[in-house]
Amino acid sequence: MANGLYNITLFGNCWDAVSYYKDFDDWGYKKRKDIELYDCSEAQQYYLKAMNLTKDAEFAAKCCFMASKCEQNSFYNDLGSGQIKISSDNYWKNYDKAKLNYRKYFYILHDKYSNTEFYKEALKECKYFNEFIKSF
Numbered sequence: 001m002a003n004g005l006y007n008i009t010l011f012g013n014c015w016d017a018v019s020y021y022k023d024f025d026d027w028g029y030k031k032r033k034d035i036e037l038y039d040c041s042e043a044q045q046y047y048l049k050a051m052n053l054t055k056d057a058e059f060a061a062k063c064c065f066m067a068s069k070c071e072q073n074s075f076y077n078d079l080g081s082g083q084i085k086i087s088s089d090n091y092w093k094n095y096d097k098a099k100l101n102y103r104k105y106f107y108i109l110h111d112k113y114s115n116t117e118f119y120k121e122a123l124k125e126c127k128y129f130n131e132f133i134k135s136f
Contacts, residue, residue, distance in 0.1 A: 002046035002066065010037045011073050038077050044070035061113035065122050065129070068105035072128065075102035106132045 007014040044067050051063035078084045079098075086094045106129060113119050122129050 002043045002050060002063070005043035005046065006040060006066065006070065009040050009043070009073070011040060011069070038073070040070035040073045057113060058116050058118050061109060061116040061118040061122075064105050064109045064113060065118070065126075068103070068109060068129070071102050071105050075099055103132060110136075 006012050008017060047063045047067040047070065051060045051067065054060050054063070075084070075098075079086075084098050086098055109119065109122070109129070110133060123133060124130075
């Protein structure tokens with residue numbers, strides 16, 4: 001469920017499958033609201049539920065990583081919508097500080113699942129996670 005919900009956002013692989021929908025009021029096709037295409041919060045809830053219910057540490061690590069992707073997408077959404085204000089003075093330093101508020105699941109992945117094979121794979125494959133770990 002979580003993967004399906006994630007992949008129908010613009011951050012996923014199948015967003016175009018639902019970018020138009022049938023409106024039963026006028027029987028015409030209408031574009032989905034932008035917020036629906038960007039919002040990963042429901043997918044994140046399912047990833048967290050799976051992470052907390054499983055006994056398999058590898059699967060839990062994958063779910064935690066995907067929850068972190070949802071969280072990171074929230075950062076970009078909040079930045080784009082103006083919910084995050086970054087002063088132009090020393091912009092990139094302030095940007096990096098603001099981004100740290102959206103790294104809760106990177107912390108959990110590091111603290112709880114650093115002994116998994118998936119953790120090692122994520123370090124190799126994900127530049128964002130790799131840079132986060134290097135900043136410790």
